[in-house]
Amino acid sequence: MTQPFPFSAIVGQDEMKLAMILTAVDPSIGGVLVFGDRGTGKSTAVRALAALLPRITAVEGCPVNAAKPANCPEWAKVTGTRTHDIPTPVVDLPLGASEDRVTGALDIERALVDGEKVFQPGLLASANRGYLYIDEVNLLEDHIVDLLLDVAQSGENVVEREGLSIRHAARFVLVGSGNPEEGELRPQLLDRFGLSVDVASPTDISQRVEVLRRRDAFENDKSAFMVRWQAEDATIREQILTARIALKSLKPDDATLHDVAELCIAMGSDGVRGELALLKAARAYAAYRDDTAISRDHIRAVAPLALRHRLRRDPLDDAGSGARVGRVIETVLG
Incomplete structure (x- = not known):
């Protein structure tokens, strides 16, 4: 394979x-x-x-x-x-x-x-x-x-x-x-x-050069390349497995639930799928970071992922969805 x-x-x-x-x-x-x-x-x-x-x-x-x-x-x-x-x-x-x-x-x-x-x-x-x-x-x-x-x-x-x-x-x-x-x-x-x-495709020249360098190394000496990165992959694997276990003990407090609900209301998100996705993503991120509680920092980090595609279209706002989410996050969470 x-x-x-x-x-x-x-x-x-x-x-x-x-x-x-x-x-x-x-x-x-x-x-x-x-x-x-x-x-x-x-x-x-x-x-x-x-x-x-x-x-x-x-x-x-x-x-x-x-x-x-x-x-x-x-x-x-x-x-x-x-x-x-x-x-x-x-x-x-x-x-x-x-x-x-x-x-x-x-x-x-x-x-x-x-x-x-x-x-x-x-x-x-x-x-x-x-x-x-x-x-x-x-x-x-x-x-x-x-x-x-x-x-x-x-x-x-x-x-x-x-x-x-x-x-x-x-x-x-x-x-x-x-x-x-x-x-x-x-x-x-x-x-x-x-x-x-x-x-999007990277616009930074040094980043694109690094993409070429790594892909070329992967194709020309796959064994050596896999050995080079196996430790980093192993670290991510262990973090994921540890986080899966930690999820059960991460219970959101009332302040976290209030922040999630207020943020979704400010976004104009319909229904409660946005709240549920945001809460689960924030909890998963806290578990992956090996933190003992869900904080505003976790909500702030994952909110664009959970909410940018739930925004209602605004023909008067030329900013991208990510920028709009960012503005609401700053207003609600500070």
Whole structure:
């Protein structure tokens, strides 16, 4: 298997890397939407982060990567109990994928003739306990995106055909990327992503030179390059694993909840998804930093990620969404 580029070796793109790390700490944040130029490391970051995480234990032959035989669905007809370690799954969803390819398909003819449920699992089954990556998500059909976001939120895929129903676990981190020049996502869909990041090609010459230097070293002497960065990746891995444990003990106080709610109201965020995403992201960031309480500094650091894509359009304000979020943060949090 080809080794992906090391996560810690990615030059710049700090917001994107932070967003990926936060969703690795707490997948319930709701996935990441990355909009920006081509060739800015979007898919590289997804594969690199998944590669640095520990391998997961899965039942041999289970199509949903269940950790225990009891968690493998009946329709899979897995009789063995042996487990093995596999890399954290990273599944690509192509633009032309049909709904059956995504969710899986029931063999209606065999069900009617033989009375047997035969289910061909789809991409959602393969992505369970891993990542589902959609490049050019803004060009994906709306009903497919709706379906993906619903499953990502519920953690379960349900396929119903002709009175038959199949269910299986589908817990994954959804990462969508795209170029805004090729079309925008509907506001309802934007709101369903937990975090959003805008990326751009670096304009600093020294940074671009470093990108070239590292990529050239990776392609010409991969073994030496991987050894060079394995310690940094290991550090990030340990921080993520430690943060996952620390999440349970980080309880927001009333002041934190008040700040989160006030900030979202000032932003004009509809519903409570913005508050929930901001609170979870702030808690994940505090855990990743190994801090013992959630503070305004944590909220301030992740608020642009959680709220910039939830802003209502203002035709009289030429500032970008990041600048608008920054102004509101300074007004509310000081």
